[in-house]
Each structure stands twice: as structure tokens, then as C-alpha cells.
Amino acid sequence: MVMKLISIVLPVFNEEAGIQVTIDTLLNYIEQQEEDYELIFVDDGSSDKSVPIIRRMLAQHSNIKLVEFSRNFGHQLAITAGLHYAKGDAVVVMDADLQDPPEVIPQMIKKWHQGYQIVYGKRKQRDGETFFKKFTAKMFYRTFEKIATIKMPLDTGDFRPMDRVAVNQLLKLHEKDPFVRGQVTWIGFKQTSVMYHRQERIAGETKYPLSKMIKLALDGITSFSMKPLQVVNIFSVVPLVSGVFYLGYMIASSSFNFAAVGITILLFTLGLLMLSIGIMGSYLGRVLDQVNDRPSYIVSKTEGFEERNKGIHSFDVRQINNN
Template structure:
């Protein structure tokens, strides 16, 4: 949850109504990713009224994927369902996930057929990203899926041992393996409020996915360098033979090569930067407080990093 005040009470009511009509024992863990509105206050009031509701409060905004990691860390159930607080992923799909889980599947992911309330640009770029990711990675990340999924406890335990500073959870779940299946559904519009995933965050998520699971960007620098060297050699020979436009060609090639060098440095910097961040061994996130758990916690310690 991040600034979900307009719709969080509706989310609580819908989830409670769903859970009360199910035979399973359940807990509802809300992760507050540094909200600055009344989201935290509303959840705390719900915790007092309903013991099955629990709250994990971040000390600041750490981001969507780390909020998922925190929620997974605090779960205790035999199966865990991850979903956002905006109800775009309807709880009515969860019984189908549970059914497949009972039939032996360790991961049951929601696969979107339609995406209501989203712009053509977002749909087109999301579709292109998933297809690109499938082409450049060695793992099978299903098309048109998000983080809405059910995971068996043994999958969750593996994820908790993957302390990545820039996690791409849906890719990590695919990397883990086990027996996986899809449940197809139509994604709904947000119940209230605005999306918390603008273009900048979408680009970061895409970068995390590509860099975390593919070496193609690094190889791309090598391929482009080879092409430019060949082009430069051919142009140089052509200029000598014809005696025409050699200075212009050299200037254009110099500019082109300079641009490529900066691009290559940027790609390398992205990978090296992640190595640097990971090597600092800071906590992935800081929890200011928890509510509703048997044993309250004020922070995630450094040593917990190795178990997440």
C-alpha cells in the first residue's frame, strides 16, 4: 500500500468478506510502503477490530517490489497470495488458485486477458516488455503476468533466501521453478485513487527485470562495437578510394563512436552499480513497527538479509 486512503477501507471490506466465506484459516498482512496519507491509521483501526489483520510499516517509501518482499517475509501460512491494495486483481480469482494448489501446483499465477482502465500506451509497452524479457532471458517468465499469484510455502522459503536489493519478484518466482500453472482473468479498474506506477517506475521495473536475469545488454555493447569498427574501416577505405567527403565521414563516425562509448559505459555502470549496492550489505528495507503479530518487530536487522 502506498497512499491508498481513498480505497483502502473498501479493500479491507472486500477481503474480509471473501475470507469469511472460505474454509481456510487466513491472515491478511498489509505492508504500508511509507504512505503519507491516512492509510496507516485506517489499517491500525482495522487491526484492533480484527485479529486476523496485521500491519507492517516501512520507515519510508522503499518501493513496490521490496514491499512484496517484506510481506512474504512476515507470512506464516502454508500458501501465500500476493496482491496490490487497489483490487485490480480480484480476490474472486483466489479460489481457482487454491484449487490448482490442492492439485499439486506450487505456484499459481494470474494471467491477464484484458486490462480495464489502462491506456493503450501502457498496454502496448507492457506487452512489448514481457515479450522482450522472454527473448533475452534464459528463464520462462509467463506473458501478461504481474505479481498477483499464489505460492506454496516451500517456494516462499526459497524467496526469503534471495536477498536482492532490486528484486524483480515475478522473475524470481519463475527462476525458482517448481510446478507452476496459470489462472486467466480480466483485470479490473482501480477502485479509487491513482496509479502509483508512473512511466519512470515502469522503466525502473523493466530495467530491474532485464539486468537481473539477462547478460544481453552487456553483449549488446560488444555487438555494437564490432559493427561500428567494421563500419569505420569500410568508410575509411571508401573515403581514400573516392577522395570525397573523408572529413565529414570521419566527423560523423567519431560522433557515432563517442555516443556508443557513452552507451556502453552506461550499461556497464548499471551492472556495476548493482554490485556496489549489493556489496554494502545494508538491510533491504527498514520496518518502523508492526501491528497484530504475536511478537512485534521494529526493524529488519542486517542478519535478516540472509534469510529474505
């Protein structure tokens, strides 16, 4: 039987406090598995000692590989880059903070051997996260389910193995600012889930503050739903209808005050107008990113690979399709 190669892709951003534990844990995990493994760390512009630690371990272990971005391009593009460099028959995406426990991977790989091409981790519990983060995440997934054109599984992140066929199709998608977990759902294929307990970070702080959570949510919604634009169209008639009814009420009650009516309608209209412009601006921003035709990300250096390990590389969706 031909030995299967499993790639594990780990985006890294300022994980100095815990990256050594992560590497040691994964190396220990790999030693107990039947398949061959490679660990691909994608550094997303870290400013701490994450890269030197990875580089030191890379010199000792041939199955550790490193991709370095020229700057911070974002978590989702770091995943995309890792998928591009991965050579495995299956590719596992997981965070570098061990909140996604390696001991769940054998269950996922077993499902993959059974013929499932995508096996996503479904969180039954989330430790070490604030009530606010848990609540907003829950609300996002359920809102996304209602308005999106795809049925993305609830309470799932990017932790999942994907078959090589699915990975190849994923890399053909032409999006400059990808929402990976939505893309994985969109491409289809035979999918299933494995329940797991998401653990608390082993060290350091979350790299997804509120601002990045909001951006990720907006990227997901504007990538897979046109309903916000449809809502804007509905809102556009609300001020007019409200104005007509309010005007009728003022006349009928003999308390007509033109200034009060005018100011009320004006403020309401301006509020809806600003909301509409903001929503449409989000969509236009995505169009601008595509039209600018810049590389999706720039790789300054790679180590541990047999090829593409020298010089500076920039990748866009067209180059990904041709590789």
C-alpha cells in the same frame, strides 16, 4: 483435516482513497472461504491516511496485520517483507487497489490443493490502463522472454499464491533490489496459471508511473540477462568496421573529405560509447548495492503479530535466511 492458513500480502502506498473498500471486500471474501486467512498490509512509506484506516480495522479484526516501513523502499521490497512476515501454508500476493480481483483466488487455491506450488494470474484483459502502458508492458514481457535466462510467463504480474516451500526458497535469494516475479520463475517448482480479467482501479491513481516502470524493467533485465553486455561487445566493433567501409567508399568515389569522415565516425563512436557505459553502469549499480551490505528495508513498526511487534527492525538477506 487440519485447517490451512492462507496469508494475503498487500503492498500499500498512498491508497487512502480505496483502502477501506479493499479491506471490506477482502473481509467479505474471507467469510465465505473454508480456509483460515490473514491479511498482511505492508505500508511502503505512505504519506496519506492509509495507515490510520488499516489500524482502525486491525483493532476490530484479529486476522488483519500491519507492517510499516520507515520510509518508501519500493513495491518489490514491500512484497518481500510481506512474505517474510506471512505464516500461511500458502501466501497470496496481490495489489491493494483491487485490480487483482479476490474472486479469482478460489480458483488459484483449488490449483494449489491439486498440488501446484505456484499459481500465477495471467491477464487476458486489462481495464483502466492507457494504450501506452499496455503497449510498453506487452513489449517488455516479450523482450524479456527473448533475452532472459528464464522463461517468465507472458502477461503476468505479482498476483499469485505460493506454497510455503516456494516462499521459503524465495526468501533465501540474495538480492537487494529484487524483481519478484522473475525470482518466482527462477526458483522453479510445479507452476500453472489461471486466466483472469484485470479490473480498473477502484479509486486513486496508479503508483507505477513511467519512471518506476522503467526501473522495474531494468531491474528485471539486469537480474536475469547478460545479453545487454554481449550486445555492447558487438557494438564496440561497429564504429571501426563502419569507419573502414566509409573510408573506402570516400576514396573510391573521389569525394574524400577527412573532416567529414572524422566527425561522422567520432559522433557515432561517442553515441555507442555512452550507450555502453549506461548499460554497464546498470550492472555495476546492482553490484554496488550488494557490496554496500545495507539492510534491504527497515520496518519501523508492526501491529497484529504475536511477536516482533515492538521497536524498529532492519532486515537483510542474511537475517531473512536465518528466520
